[in-house]
Amino acid sequence: MNLIEIKNVCVRYGPIEALCSISLAISAGDYVAIIGPNGSGKTTLFKAILNLLPLTEGSISLYGTDARRFTQWNKIGYVPQVSRNLHKGFPATVREIVASGILSAKSFPRMIFGKDYSKVIKAMETVGVCDLAERLIGELSGGQQQRVFLARAMVNDPDLLLLDEPTAAIDPATREQFYRTLREINTQFGKTIVLISHDASHIGHFAAKLAYLDKHLVFFGGFDQFCISPEMTRYFGPHAQHLICGQHCPMKEKQ
């Protein structure tokens, strides 16, 4: 089954077109990275999937249900972009932040009980932030915050994880480690992962599929195909494509 099915979606902010004629299907077990330059509509696409903004055209369905009528948000874990100063001074502990993820499985009156906290601990263990449980969110580094948000997204054990620029606030060494964690979550726990990155050079090594977005969907397919895709060659020129694909680029081997 396709977890996400995007059909011919257009989003406009007034006269400005953010996205148009996007069609994309993401099936269970996929690990998809959405890449593209700044302003290419990556975040808009996420917001559209999460039903945070109205579609101008087209439709999106989640688990076979139209996103506008979708209610089982506990099946989707969302990791928003981290910006370091946003939560500075916010008095919440990591445990409290992770626990707030549980709310997606609840309806009014939303209460969190003792048994819910075992889920919180499990999610923190999976991501490896147990030792941070009583720290304040504002005291953590970007990489630690990112892990906390990942734990929060996973607390309800969702099938699908959406991550918006997960590595933006992380230094390169931690980034590799973070991608490795994601890879494990994808392979060991069988979660479907969709993430946004503006930095295609690293993600390629970990994601199974790439979607290149520039208001329109330019490319969608496996990493290997990406490197030999004529659309991408047209887009970047062979040299840049070579840089993105790096050592493993089949193109280089051909030369």
Added chain:
Amino acid sequence: MKKAIWILLFGAGIYLCLPCCSSCKQSAQPTPGKLQVVTTLFPLYDFARQIAGDKAEVSLLLPPGVESHSFEPRPGDIVRISKADVFIYTGPLMEPWSQDILKGITNKELTVINASANIQLANEEQQDHDHEAGECTHDHEHEHGGQDPHIWVDPILAQQIVSTIADGFAAKDPANKDYYLANAKTYNEKLAALDTQIRTTLEKCSKKTIVYGGHFAFGYFARRYGLEHLSPYAGFSPNAEPTPRKITEMIETLKKADTSYIYYEELLEPRVARIIAEGAGAKLLLLHGAHNISKQELDKGVTYLDIMGGNLERLKLGLGYQD
């Protein structure tokens, strides 16, 4: 440059229109030949209209119900003052805003009457030493700069105010001089009668302390008739907050003094007086300072003499009048 001219024109237009609109609505068109008199506080308004009779049109600047200490003139009020023939105010202490406005008025014909001109204002400190319960009101500063501007509550000083106003009218309008002075004389006789009445009534009262839950404006009155007063407020500023200690002291004094009445001031909600009354099991009575009157009173056509007469009746209750 062009823009600046437009802005100037626009500004001038607003400046001319606004006060005009509001002032026209407030007062009827001035009748030609009559003296136009603007007064600030209610007693001055009442005195002036008694003196002026039908020779002048007297108007009150303070809107009814507005507590005089919190009054700020609006542009329309300033225009009313500048268009008037005579402007009467109590003095720079009572109407601190008057000084700036008078400086800015270019009308050379305007006669300004300072009602307290011939009166030596009493220091508040003096008053404090006068009464036993000094602990309730001492060591403070207040907005009137240590001097008490509430001269009109004393019928004797009120007669001086009346004379000052009558002299001002006479100087401004010499043709009707005799008329004004005669009116003033008649009215001063009424004030003298009021004084006698207060004196004889208070002589028959067993108690000499006015327990007051507001800002005590009756300093001159108290001194004139040998009364003492107790108030939880330091000074006259209605913005000041009383301290809990003063309130409890008032409650205790009231309990001991076997007085079952506490007075409150006009126009302000008597929250503090109510609490003291409740704590001591006393009843509330109005002691009207006559700074200004409410809309209801205005509609009823209340006069200064009415207000003081009413005060005297209620003082009889509170001070233990025995016939």
Added chain:
Amino acid sequence: MNTILEALQYAFIQRALVGGVFIGCCCAFLGVFLVLRRLSLIGDGLAHVGLAAGGLGLFLNTQPLWVSIPLVMFASLWILWLSDKADVYADAAIGLVSAVSVAVGIILASVGRGFNIDLFSFLFGSILAISMHEVILSVALSVIVIGMVFLFYHELFAIAFEEEYARVLGIPVEKINKILILCTAVTVSLGIRVVGTMLISSLIIFPAITALQIARGFRLAMLLAAVFSTLSVLIGVFVSYLADLPTGATIVLINFAFFVLSFIIKKMR
């Protein structure tokens, strides 16, 4: 100690303590959310609306509180709408709404040309002059507001942390925001009548920012805010009694002292 017992015998001091503590707890709980959402000046802003509404109440010759509560509620929704939908920053939205209200109030007072009682004295209460009726209203209000905060605690927390994420969690963000802002509106309009404007706006801001300095956890922040608020009222009333000072101002300064203290504690850690 004896002086404290002596002070406690007076009914007005008892009412000041009870009314002050309950209103203070309401303000503290709401304050934590309002401060985190950059709405901390809403107390001040809505107090101005209360003034205008009170003017209208006197103008219509009704009990000002019954006019001011619905109007302040309306104004609070307007502030929310401006900051959410019209992309006006929250502080600017508060400024706009309070300025309009003051202007309308002044014009009303001017057109009405006079009242039977001075507007300001009617609207702005003093903590020492709380009536029994107002104590009951304050307690009822606190039960409602604190109940609401407990009922929607997790929702309010999620929204305060990150509004967009709260939406993704399926929380009806608009509804919860309205509940928060309406609770604030009722607290402020009742609070200005009971304890006065100065105290209501500082009881919203101070306990919250003091708690935010030192709290390690959100629940703890809420608890500390309520504790600071309660302590400031209790200590403030007694200190003002002992030192013969105006009570409202004393409470504000004690709140400030708490803030300085917690700031120092935070820096020393």
